[in-house]
Amino acid sequence: xxxxxxxxxxxxxxxxxxxxxxxxxxxxxxxxxxxxxxxxxxxxxxxxxxxxxxxxxxxxxxxxxxxxxxxxxxxxxxxxxxxxxxxxxxxxxxxxxxxxxxxxxxxxxxxxxxxxxxxxxxxxxxxxxxxxxxxxxxxxxxxxxxxxxxxxxxxxxxxxxxxxxxxxxxxxxxxxxxxxxxxxxxxxxxxxxxxxxxxxxxxxxxxxxxxxxxxxxxxxxxxxxxxxxxxxxxxxxxxxxxxxxxx
Numbered sequence: 001x002x003x004x005x006x007x008x009x010x011x012x013x014x015x016x017x018x019x020x021x022x023x024x025x026x027x028x029x030x031x032x033x034x035x036x037x038x039x040x041x042x043x044x045x046x047x048x049x050x051x052x053x054x055x056x057x058x059x060x061x062x063x064x065x066x067x068x069x070x071x072x073x074x075x076x077x078x079x080x081x082x083x084x085x086x087x088x089x090x091x092x093x094x095x096x097x098x099x100x101x102x103x104x105x106x107x108x109x110x111x112x113x114x115x116x117x118x119x120x121x122x123x124x125x126x127x128x129x130x131x132x133x134x135x136x137x138x139x140x141x142x143x144x145x146x147x148x149x150x151x152x153x154x155x156x157x158x159x160x161x162x163x164x165x166x167x168x169x170x171x172x173x174x175x176x177x178x179x180x181x182x183x184x185x186x187x188x189x190x191x192x193x194x195x196x197x198x199x200x201x202x203x204x205x206x207x208x209x210x211x212x213x214x215x216x217x218x219x220x221x222x223x224x225x226x227x228x229x230x231x232x233x234x235x236x237x238x239x240x241x242x243x244x245x246x247x
Contacts, residue, residue, distance in 0.1 A: 001026045002047060002076075002156065002189070007055035009042055016042045017053070018211045024204075026155070029182045030189045031202035035232070039211045040191045041081065044158050048078040059156070073100035077149035081160040081191075083141055090136070090144045091129040094119050097151030119151035123177060138165025139174070146177065157181065159190045163197075175201050195228055195245045207231050 002024040009017040017039045024030050034040045045051040049064060049072070057064045059075055067075075077097075086093075097119065098112040108116070120126045123143045133141060142162050149157055159178065163171040171194060178188045179201050192198045198205065205222040207215040215227045222228060223243075229236055234245040 001058075001060060001187075003058040004047075005056040005058075007043070007046060007053055007057065009039075009046065009051065009053045016211055017046070020055075020208075020211075020213045022206055022213050022216050024156075024187065024189050024206075026187050027182065027185060028187060028203040029179055029201060030187075030204040030206060031198035032189060032191045032206045032208065033193075033195065033198060033228070033231070034191075034208035038208045040208050041160055043208065044078065044080075044160050044191065048076070048158060070100050073152070073154070075154055076156045076158065077152045077154040079142075079145055079149055079157070079159045079162055081162075081164060083145055085133040085136070085141060087132055087134060089129065090125055090131050090133065090147070091116065091120065093133060093144050094125075094129075094147045094151050097148040097153075100152065115151050115153060119147040122150055122180075123147040139163075139167075139170045142166065142174065143177075146174070150181070155185070156187045157189065159188060161191045161193060163192075163194070172197060195232065195234065196243060199223065199228070199243050 004020060004022045007017055007020040032040050042051065046053045047057055059067065064072065094116050095108060098108055098115060101112060102108060120129055123146055125143055125147055133144065136144065142165065163174050166174060175197050178190060182188055199219055202219055204217065205215065205219050206213060207227060209231060214231060215222060234247055237244045237246060
């Protein structure tokens, strides 16, 4: 579980996040929504300890500022929106996910190798294991990084718009993968731009607007109160047991 109290981030005189308080519950798929520039990625940068802030963030009851790096890396993994493509293979990338568990020599144990192979299988990348990252498409690269954080075996996963470089079909396939992780006891927290996919798969919704949290709760409550329609100035369409949004 992640609990955030009074999170504030300022760049000079500009306030990017203003007194944000949110609780992300365990074993829930949480979609974080908001317009461009609303502060979503800044929120994730704070949780992943990449940015200074005022306020408090707790991970499983512990202030994240007081958690040792290896312990932190065993409990929370982060997939940023912009990903590098170094000249390494897919398997070598996925092996980095085991770094929190290796000794000083960095050698992988038989258990580490097993987790790497499992992550490749879950993401459908077993046959891609020897491919170099620069040869992958944007969507394939995202899957490779997802495999890396699956191998990391953390209870909580932060993913910042992971479907950005994918076509519509690939986007839903990727979100289905994330949803399966939730079914296996993980807690994915995902910044999403596709409102329909968010309400189709998420259990909880968080909406950030101009640096403040205007909604945090269950999907059911969000839909009952028409929060998405008001926040994004869209109209909801119910069709064949699915929900769509249009301008």
